Amino acid sequence: MQRIVLIGYGNVGIHLYKAFKNSAFAKIIQVYNHRAESLQELAEEMDTTTSLAELKAADIYIVSIPDSVTEQTVNKLAGYHSLVVHTAGSIPLLHSNTGNGVFYPLQTFSKNTPLDFSKVPLCIEADSAENLELLRKLAESITSKVYEVSTEQRKSLHLSAVFACNFTNHLYSLAEAICDKNKLPFEILHPLIQETARKIEFDSPKNSQTGPAIRNDAKTIAFHLKQLDSPELKEIYTLLTKSIQDRNGY
């Protein structure tokens, strides 16, 4: 069994901790967190510490803390002669005096929402073929979805996630605002939203585009623009309609 010290017990750390309980390849032997309060419950079943000076010797250190302190913390672990990985999507592969790697789970985590980790994509990167192999085994012991992703690719992945998730969620908010204004419960749209997200598994979203823009239905588009009274919503409607049409050769 590989011994892991988990550094950071926030949204990601908590889910990693749970996931490694079922790993046959590695086990967590200690959890560090800056704030003692977050460790209170955990301390009943696990060695915990709030001091980096008290870390145990281990094979792998997983650093899952805020971006702003990740690099300095990785550097502080240089004395351990082990593999040190971080879980941050937007931080490059670092180079300290240890082995280095990235162990980035691409999912949105909430402390209190249960999640099936075996379906979470894990993006791995390492400073040597040997460390990459170790990370692959580590990742495969908790999920079926493991991807080797370079620092450059990870940057693009982070950017595409802004479109696919952050902006998408904002469009849900705008739809909810339109519903609220017209005394419609937003929940009427839930099944349609979820089916739209489900469909990407069966076909490229480019092939399953529907709606007035792709039909080039000028009458409905004009009618919708008339219905929208806010300049902000009109501008978003116009720009996204144009983008759909441009990308489909109108």
Added chain:
Amino acid sequence: MQRIVLIGYGNVGIHLYKAFKNSAFAKIIQVYNHRAESLQELAEEMDTTTSLAELKAADIYIVSIPDSVTEQTVNKLAGYHSLVVHTAGSIPLLHSNTGNGVFYPLQTFSKNTPLDFSKVPLCIEADSAENLELLRKLAESITSKVYEVSTEQRKSLHLSAVFACNFTNHLYSLAEAICDKNKLPFEILHPLIQETARKIEFDSPKNSQTGPAIRNDAKTIAFHLKQLDSPELKEIYTLLTKSIQDRNGY
């Protein structure tokens, strides 16, 4: 049992036909379709016709055909002295010489994708309290999600669905294009996309917005804009970021 004649056997008609097989309140006694080919298989188990002149007497006629021919077809059914309903989101409640109503399932349907109809929202509207009650019983016999929605509200619903589904799906396409360009499989993003859609059931999307815009993370935003080389993507990124920030009081 209420007797239904189903007029139109396209994407919506096929799923309604299947759903009514399990209804304890109404049964379909005949299916009309303009094209004979679409009825071939069905003819083995059901009375079918391609002629509106051959329709049977029934309690309810459900008209589920293209928008462009819906009104004229509803008018042709005026002699039946029954309740005639259409399934179109963007057509108002019509007024012919029969009872009239709307029976609008808000979902995206594909002929060959199985769908659990009991979770599809049905929006109903009718020209009398009595007909509305009949439609409610009809709807409740095939789904647990029945909403009384006026013609005006249905227009807003259609508009908000463009934001929540058509535009959302386009953002998935843009994310896929960014992935393709960087040799990343789009499937890495599938779980994140689906979790984003699932989360709306637990909290308003306004409350669960994440990403650089809501964090007001100017450094990441500038970096993303630099990464995007297409003016179209830059413009969409800028506009949606501004919309997120404006709506959150930045």
